[in-house]
Structures are given as structure tokens and as C-alpha cells.
Amino acid sequence: MSLKVVVGIKWVPNTQAVRFDPKTGTLIREGVPSIVNPHDLDAVELALQLKERYGAKVTAISMAPPSAIKGLEHVIGMGIDDAILVSDRVFAGSDTLATSYVIAQTLKRIGDFDLALFGQETIDSSTAHIPAQVAGWLELPYMYYVDRVEEVDEKQRTVTVRRMLEDRLEWYQLKMPAILGVAMKSQKPRPVSIYNKLRVRMENPIQVWSNKELGLDPRCLGLKGSPTLVSKVTWTPEVPRKKQVIEGPPSEAVKKLVEKLCEEGVLPFEC
Amino acid sequence: MSAEKKVSLAEKRRQKKVDCDKLCPEWGCAQPYEYEGVWVVGEVDEQGITEPSLQMLTPARRIADKLETFVEGILLGSDREQLEKAAKEMIYHGADRVRILVSEELATYIPGVYGEAIARLAEARKPEVIFLAATMRGREIAPYVAGLLKAGITADCTQFEVDEETGDLLMIRPPFAAILLAYIKTPFRRPQIATARPNIFPLPPRDESREGEIVWENPEDYKLSKPPISLVKVEMLKRSEVPIEKAEYIVSGGRGVGTKEGFKTLEELAEILGGVVAGSRKAVDLGLIPHERQVGQTGKSVRPKLYIAVGISGAAQHVIGIREAGLVVAINKDPDAPIFKNADYGIVADWREALPILIEELRKLKERSGKTG
Incomplete structure (x- = not known):
């Protein structure tokens, strides 16, 4: 049996123009163009390397509205074998715990995976919650900030990974199945190939699962299944700053600036 | 004062009741009043308890006082002596009690x-x-704890408050772009779990006369599962630079600096000040600085005495990382760059022109003062 790898994909709005529903405090996604979370592409790339090294079969999963099918087509274009879009209105408004629950249950239904890879965080909320929460639901070993898979031992069912913290490199060996958060910008995600993109049309490799397939209790889903809720949204208060623009040609302005810095007493030497 | 207001928050939160039938059955159910106290999980490394975890005692103390409850430090490890020392530090910095496993x-x-x-x-x-x-480890552990407890968790909070009506913790974070703040609560679920990035909160004052209890938990009561993970090896990285979150002087560059060559000029300035070089997300995306030197929402929060932003436009996501900076100076050739609205002093100029002059002026001053920065 060959190695089976699952990659989690988040379909995120690609814009700085945020709009919120003031009632629920959740994002309004309509009208905002979306992309695959760029950090997930590092996970996709790492998974594809495992495909090359170990002949792994790689499945992408995404819990998202139907439009995310475009994102799954994109990663299939990169070389992912097949994909499951987990999509249902009852999932709307999920916080990270409710999202991780659905993803964990999806993994359970997939069943025989060895590794589940996720981007370390997303560009839209950057909580970095999902990989560890999924591990929490499934009580599986997990590791964050992985930048390299050193070795997969299919007989012993272990994976050895490297990760970088602030001041050290660490190598860990995890029993599979295991969950990995792939470090941001740790890989060079490959481009989409036309050949792979054609597969989307020819082979129809994307399945859609709704809650009909998963059969989960609605109390565990969406807003109901989310222990956290947004009670209100406000503007970030500004930090009071002097906002003084020093006029004049650069040489004069810089001299004036140095005088100001002296007055403020912030320089590490006497003026 | 109305009579209603006399009901203390402590009482209000004890009156809170949750309808278990409405909750996800996978969560289990417990009543909020069964829960008491504010925990701070202490992170301990080779040097002892880390500063970011002591910083968390600042909001913990404030929230505990509002809720009329206590602050407990939580320490884990295998070295008793080291943990006891860490426990004392937590008490000196505001914990009422420390539990050690x-x-x-x-x-x-x-x-x-x-x-x-x-x-x-x-x-x-x-x-x-x-x-x-x-911290990197804190961000790794916290969501796992939440996943095991099926509890609500909010990452990277920048403020905490207490909901005056219910006694719920309000976990406040910039949800998407840093221009907005979301007030998040977890009304039906305890514990309420939250993280904050290092340097968002100041270190509480250290008071060696503060006393507190140290409780050694009985490991027999907490049988931990045999870990299906093992540490194979560790390689310490030689990092000569001061981490940006500890630096007193930061010269930070953005897209406007453009090249690695350009960053050398920034380094020159940083060296005169005895500081370090950092950058915006754009600078990281362009490969000009590593991610651990990124300032902003997806990077780090810094609190230097002086922050000099060079060629940084000043998007909200960047500015959120310098809220705690002392004095902010901006150099940018675009007079409309938002950074000028978030700086104390600004110079509208090409940095290639302005920075060499600044370097020269400061070098003269430094040599005259005869001090080493």
C-alpha cells in the first residue's frame, strides 16, 4: 500500500477590502475574489514531493462554499491526485473549533491516510489553529513549522521531520498517521501544468461531500458548533503620534530630524 | 448607582447557566460557575521562564481583579529546581499561586x-x-489544548476586557486587516482560552516581596499518554543579531528599499544606533529579510525606543506591530504614504538621499559624545 497524504486547503478572500456583516461579525465573502491560501501551497508542494519520492497518493480537502472548486482545480493542476470539497450551508459561520471538527470528521471518513498536511496559517485570519485542533479531535501526533520531511519509514509507519524555531532546528519522529503544519514560505510551490489541468475535465477528480455524507450533529456545526462568537467589531483606535512632517530639502530636513531626536532624548549617545 | 449595578461580576458569572441539550454532544457539558481563576501557562527554556509568558501576567492580573478571582501560573517540565525558580518569578510578577506538574x-x-x-x-x-x-511553541500548543477540551480559543489578542453584563472574557483581536478589532467571547464554554503575541503586553513590575503558594501536582493524577513522537536531534542556530522584539533601536525597511544592497545602508544606520534591522511583509516577500525579522500582524510586535521606517508605506497590518514603539520616524518619498499618519516625525524624501545624511549626522554626534552606542 502506498503512502496516503491529505492536504487541507483554505479558500480565502484575496483583498484588503474587508467587509463584515455587522450583525454576525463574520466576513462577507460575496463579491470578493478568492484564492487558495498562499501558505497552503507550501503544504501542497511538500505533498507533491512525497508523491515523487514515495509514490504517495495525494488528496486535497477543503471546507468551503462551492466556489472553492476553482481552488481545488488549481492544486490538481499542480499535480494533486484528487480532491474533496466539503460544502454545506450548515457549516457557515464556523469558528476554528467547528471548522476543525468538520475537517477531522472528513479525515475520519477518508480513513486510511498517513499524513495530513496544512499550511501553517492562513492570510485571512492567521490563527494557526486548525492543524492542532484537528490533531486534538483525532488525538493524533502533530508538529508545526515543518520545513522538510527527512524520511518516511513505511514499514515502521513513522515520519521524520525538521522544523525551525527562533533559535534552533529540531528533528522529530512522529508515528503515522500524523498531522503537520508546513512552515510558511518553506517551499517553492510549482506552477500549474496544462496536462494536469486537463485531468480536471477528463477524469472528474473532485468529489463534493455535504453533511449528508458526513452525517454530523448540526449542534456541532456552523455558528451553533462554534464556542467563540464575535460580539462586536470596531475600528482599531489610533495610537497618538505627532505626525510632524519635516519640510525642506533632505539635508536640512535630516538635520532638523536629528535635533528633534536629541530633544526627545531617544538617541543612545549625548547630543 | 442603581441596585442592579451592585450585583458583582463574580456573582453574575456564578448565575450563568448553560442549556446542555443545545450544545454539541461531542463537547460534554459543564456549567460556567464550576470554573474559577485565570491561568497563565509559563514557558520555560534553558534560561528559565521566558519573558513573553511573564508578560501574560499583565492581562491576567487585570482580568482576575475584575472578576474578583485569582491568578495561577502553570508550569510543566522535569527539572524541579528550575521549575521552582520559574514559579517564584511568576509569583513576583503577579501570580497568586503556581501549579507545577x-x-x-x-x-x-x-x-x-x-x-x-x-x-x-x-x-x-x-x-x-x-x-x-x-510564541512559536505557545501557538503550537494552545489550539491543541482547545481541541482536547473542545473549548473556544482566540489567537493573537491585543486587548482583553470583561463583559460587564455576563462576566464573559472579551478577547479582542484584529480579525482580518488590522484596521478592525473583533470582540470575541465564548459564552457557553469554559475555559476561555486566548493567546497574545510577545510584547503586546508589558512585563508586570517585579516585586520580590510578593508571596504565593507553590502547588506540586501529583503526577500520578495525570497519567500522560506515551508520546507517539520523539525528539531526534536539536541544532542550536548561531544568531548573532538581537531578536527584533528585544531591540531598543530598529531600522525597518519596506518595498521602497527594494534590494539587499539597500538593506546594507539600513544596517549601517542600525549599527550606529546599536540596533537591528527589520522589515515589512513586503520586504520578507521580496526575500530581503527573513520572516523572523518581520514587523506587523503576521510578523512580530516590537517596542523599541526608536523605530525608523524606511520605504515602508505603512499598511494597517504593519502599523499594528509598532503600536508599542516609543518614537516612530518615517522616511518615504510618497507624501501620501499612510506611514506619515502613524509616525511622530516624517521626512518626504528618497531614502537613498536622506539615509546617508542621517548616517553621517548621527556618526558625527556619536563620535563627539565619545560613547559607544
Whole structure:
């Protein structure tokens, strides 16, 4: 049996123009163009390397509205074998715990995976919650900030990974199945190939699962299944700053600036 | 004062009741009033307790006082002596009590095992709130704890408040772009778990006369599962530079600096000030600086005495990282760049022109003062 790898994909709005529903405090996604979370592409790339090294079969999963099918087509274009879009209105408004629950249950239904890879965080909320929460639901070993898979031992069912913290490199060996958060910008995600993109049309490799397939209790889903809720949204208060623009040609302005810095007493030497 | 207002928050939160039938059955059910106290999980490394975890005692103390409850430090590990020292530091910095779990399983850091230990302790002791510093390890453990406890968690909070009506913790974070703040609460679920990035909160004052109890938890009560992970090896990285979150002087560059060559000029300035070079997300995306030197929402929060932003436009996501900076100077050739609205002093000029002059002026000053920066 060959190695089976699952990659989690988040379909995120690609814009700085945020709009919120003031009632629920959740994002309004309509009208905002979306992309695959760029950090997930590092996970996709790492998974594809495992495909090359170990002949792994790689499945992408995404819990998202139907439009995310475009994102799954994109990663299939990169070389992912097949994909499951987990999509249902009852999932709307999920916080990270409710999202991780659905993803964990999806993994359970997939069943025989060895590794589940996720981007370390997303560009839209950057909580970095999902990989560890999924591990929490499934009580599986997990590791964050992985930048390299050193070795997969299919007989012993272990994976050895490297990760970088602030001041050290660490190598860990995890029993599979295991969950990995792939470090941001740790890989060079490959481009989409036309050949792979054609597969989307020819082979129809994307399945859609709704809650009909998963059969989960609605109390565990969406807003109901989310222990956290947004009670209100406000503007970030500004930090009071002097906002003084020093006029004049650069040489004069810089001299004036140095005088100001002296007055403020912030320089590490006497003026 | 109306009569209603005399009901203390402590009482209000004891009156809170949750309808278990409405909750996800996978969560289990407990009443909020069964939970008491604010926890801070202490992170301990070779040098002892880390500063970011002591910083979390600042919001913990404030929230505990509002809720009329106590602050407990939580420490995990295998070295009793080191942990006791760390416990005393937590008490000096504001903890009322510190619980320590010593176990051989905790001798090396394994996220799943540390997370499991915190979750088991929380199940037994039922804290109302758990704070963790969002260090790399904290960000790794906190969501696992939440996943095990099926509890609500909010990452990277920048403020905490208490809902005056219900006694719920309000976990406040910039949800998407840093221009907005979301007030998040977790009304039906305890503990309420939250993290904050290092330097968002100041270190509380250290008071060696503060006293507190140290409780050595019985490891027999917390059988940890044999970890399906092992640490194979560690390689310490030689980092000559001061980490940006500890620097007093930061010269920071953005897209406008453009090249690695350009950053050399920034380094020159930083060296005169005895500071370090950092950058915006754009600078990281362009490969000009490593991610650990990124300032902003997806990077780090810094609190230097002086922050000099060079060629940085000043998007909200960047500015949020310098809220705690002392004085902010901006150099940018675009007079409309938002950074000028978030700076104390600004110069509208090409940095290639302005920076060499600044370097020259400061060098003269430094030599005259005869001090080494």
C-alpha cells in the first residue's frame, strides 16, 4: 500500500477590502475574489514531493462554499491526485473549533491516510489553529513549522521531520498517521501544468461531500458548533503620534530630524 | 448607582447557566460557575521562564481583579529546581499561586504531550480563563489544548476586557486587516482560552516581596499518554543579531528599499544606533529579510525606543506591530504614504538621499559624545 497524504486547503478572500456583516461579525465573502491560501501551497508542494519520492497518493480537502472548486482545480493542476470539497450551508459561520471538527470528521471518513498536511496559517485570519485542533479531535501526533520531511519509514509507519524555531532546528519522529503544519514560505510551490489541468475535465477528480455524507450533529456545526462568537467589531483606535512632517530639502530636513531626536532624548549617545 | 449595578461580576458569572441539550454532544457539558481563576501557562527554556509568558501576567492580573478571582501560573517540565525558580518569578510578577506538574514525559518538549498535560490539569482544576503567550511553541500548543477540551480559543489578542453584563472574557483581536478589532467571547464554554503575541503586553513590575503558594501536582493524577513522537536531534542556530522584539533601536525597511544592497545602508544606520534591522511583509516577500525579522500582524510586535521606517508605506497590518514603539520616524518619498499618519516625525524624501545624511549626522554626534552606542 502506498503512502496516503491529505492536504487541507483554505479558500480565502484575496483583498484588503474587508467587509463584515455587522450583525454576525463574520466576513462577507460575496463579491470578493478568492484564492487558495498562499501558505497552503507550501503544504501542497511538500505533498507533491512525497508523491515523487514515495509514490504517495495525494488528496486535497477543503471546507468551503462551492466556489472553492476553482481552488481545488488549481492544486490538481499542480499535480494533486484528487480532491474533496466539503460544502454545506450548515457549516457557515464556523469558528476554528467547528471548522476543525468538520475537517477531522472528513479525515475520519477518508480513513486510511498517513499524513495530513496544512499550511501553517492562513492570510485571512492567521490563527494557526486548525492543524492542532484537528490533531486534538483525532488525538493524533502533530508538529508545526515543518520545513522538510527527512524520511518516511513505511514499514515502521513513522515520519521524520525538521522544523525551525527562533533559535534552533529540531528533528522529530512522529508515528503515522500524523498531522503537520508546513512552515510558511518553506517551499517553492510549482506552477500549474496544462496536462494536469486537463485531468480536471477528463477524469472528474473532485468529489463534493455535504453533511449528508458526513452525517454530523448540526449542534456541532456552523455558528451553533462554534464556542467563540464575535460580539462586536470596531475600528482599531489610533495610537497618538505627532505626525510632524519635516519640510525642506533632505539635508536640512535630516538635520532638523536629528535635533528633534536629541530633544526627545531617544538617541543612545549625548547630543 | 442603581441596585442592579451592585450585583458583582463574580456573582453574575456564578448565575450563568448553560442549556446542555443545545450544545454539541461531542463537547460534554459543564456549567460556567464550576470554573474559577485565570491561568497563565509559563514557558520555560534553558534560561528559565521566558519573558513573553511573564508578560501574560499583565492581562491576567487585570482580568482576575475584575472578576474578583485569582491568578495561577502553570508550569510543566522535569527539572524541579528550575521549575521552582520559574514559579517564584511568576509569583513576583503577579501570580497568586503556581501549579507545577513534574513528569519524565515532560523532560523534552513535545507539543502533544505538553498540550495534553495542560488539558488534563484544566479538566481537573477547571480554570475560567487560560492565557498563553503566542510564541512559536505557545501557538503550537494552545489550539491543541482547545481541541482536547473542545473549548473556544482566540489567537493573537491585543486587548482583553470583561463583559460587564455576563462576566464573559472579551478577547479582542484584529480579525482580518488590522484596521478592525473583533470582540470575541465564548459564552457557553469554559475555559476561555486566548493567546497574545510577545510584547503586546508589558512585563508586570517585579516585586520580590510578593508571596504565593507553590502547588506540586501529583503526577500520578495525570497519567500522560506515551508520546507517539520523539525528539531526534536539536541544532542550536548561531544568531548573532538581537531578536527584533528585544531591540531598543530598529531600522525597518519596506518595498521602497527594494534590494539587499539597500538593506546594507539600513544596517549601517542600525549599527550606529546599536540596533537591528527589520522589515515589512513586503520586504520578507521580496526575500530581503527573513520572516523572523518581520514587523506587523503576521510578523512580530516590537517596542523599541526608536523605530525608523524606511520605504515602508505603512499598511494597517504593519502599523499594528509598532503600536508599542516609543518614537516612530518615517522616511518615504510618497507624501501620501499612510506611514506619515502613524509616525511622530516624517521626512518626504528618497531614502537613498536622506539615509546617508542621517548616517553621517548621527556618526558625527556619536563620535563627539565619545560613547559607544
